[in-house]
Amino acid sequence: MLKVPDHQVAGHRAGDGKLGPLIDDSGKFYKPIQSDGRGSKEVAFYTSVSSYTNIPSHIRRFFPIFHGTKLIEASDGSGQQPHLVLQNVFSGYLNPSIMDIKIGSRTWYPQASEEYIQKCFMKDRETSSLALGFRLSGLQIESKGSAFWKPDRKLIRKFTAEEVRLVLRQFVSSNSSADSGVDPDCTFVSTVYGGSGGILAQLLELKEWFEHQTILHFYSCSVLMVYEKESVVKEASSGAEVKLVDFAHVFEGNGVIDHNFLGGLCSLINFISEILTCSDVHTAKASLPKLL
């Protein structure tokens, strides 16, 4: 049985006769193959990535598992259409808190048409991509039980550095809400961002690879960050995971590193490092009287 994903934060959404991705109960994600060339490029990426034997396995795990392509009933009622069959990266979570972050100050690639370049160029300047080296594409934070705070996507794409800092703190707080007057408590920061399996450690692994790899350039690709608040509370383990998604604009690197992706990734890493460092300082300060 196929259904509309519960936890989609970015991209086209299925339903109301519109074309969008579907999921099944076995942990698979079905993404319609767009007919304008982007779809076939993404299929080519997933097909070829398995042939790049020089991508180490600790990097491969950042890509959703690829299960081929399949003709299935499209969500817009247009009948059987080809879909990418991928791992549903949220299937292991009950109420995942999710951030979708499009990496790079530039989302266009040199080989693109002039029209496409101008369109992206404008969007990169209108959103936070140019200033921050990335832009938020989607966000949902569990607030209470299975209720989610899911701010408007048009708003979050234009976030300033201050707003990004705030939302990255809200992401790991127990008191996250739409009310920006509430100071995020950062309760989950050390479990979700910190630690050897935390989000920062995973981003640093990616960074280390991007500093050297000259095989592929990733334009308009997103970093997904996901975790489950319930798990932190109950099991003191967040299940925090980083994934890379959206490969419709991936090109050969031709001996040059992907400096556009790497720069944006380092910018995101610095935001998260600063939050971890600040919270260390706060914890240290808070615990100081006990020590004395």
Next chain:
Amino acid sequence: MLKVPDHQVAGHRAGDGKLGPLIDDSGKFYKPIQSDGRGSKEVAFYTSVSSYTNIPSHIRRFFPIFHGTKLIEASDGSGQQPHLVLQNVFSGYLNPSIMDIKIGSRTWYPQASEEYIQKCFMKDRETSSLALGFRLSGLQIESKGSAFWKPDRKLIRKFTAEEVRLVLRQFVSSNSSADSGVDPDCTFVSTVYGGSGGILAQLLELKEWFEHQTILHFYSCSVLMVYEKESVVKEASSGAEVKLVDFAHVFEGNGVIDHNFLGGLCSLINFISEILTCSDVHTAKASLPKLL
């Protein structure tokens, strides 16, 4: 006594009634303060950088020493004009081999005029900036005695990845020449690029700072790499130095890292690392029969 610099590889050149920088015998470099606003911005940078107490001293040494401003007789015969008085970074070298590399895939800044943005945007796409994250702005390599190989600046700005790789090898070779058929011997690679005081180590120090510093963003700024072949031969020490120059387009970072500069710097670092690694492999191979 002021004179035209012997070893200028980029920027406007004095002489023939043209305005350009001058040097004196005491190791000072006099740069005319351009009247279009760029000059005053560069003066502001040098003046304010001393007030940024959070720039560590091991980073400060990458900036030429600033000796204030001074009215001196301009090189174009227009009379007394204001000049920046800076350290002549080449004064300690007799026949320096020099590379001037403009860092960043983007040389324009968000606050610039639409006209300026379009001009830079075109130039970044026409040169190697977009593809490599940097472009060569100037180059001179000592070939024999005080003779220099100084390729045309218009050519080197458009170098492909392969051409950059070749010229970075020629830069540390004893047989560098305009003849691209000659395979560079990379004689000086371990002394100049390698080692604890070599160019790679210095670039990595800069990189480490750029990963965290959110004080300043450097647009259209250059990394200079300089060394003396004679010193390597005679003293087995290259005197290799990295400097940052050209600060007419430096802006406040406002809490965000300079992902544009960092990405380009990492790209340059990867080219140099690869050359060092390859030459290690070559050396290892060459010395293998002796070991067996």
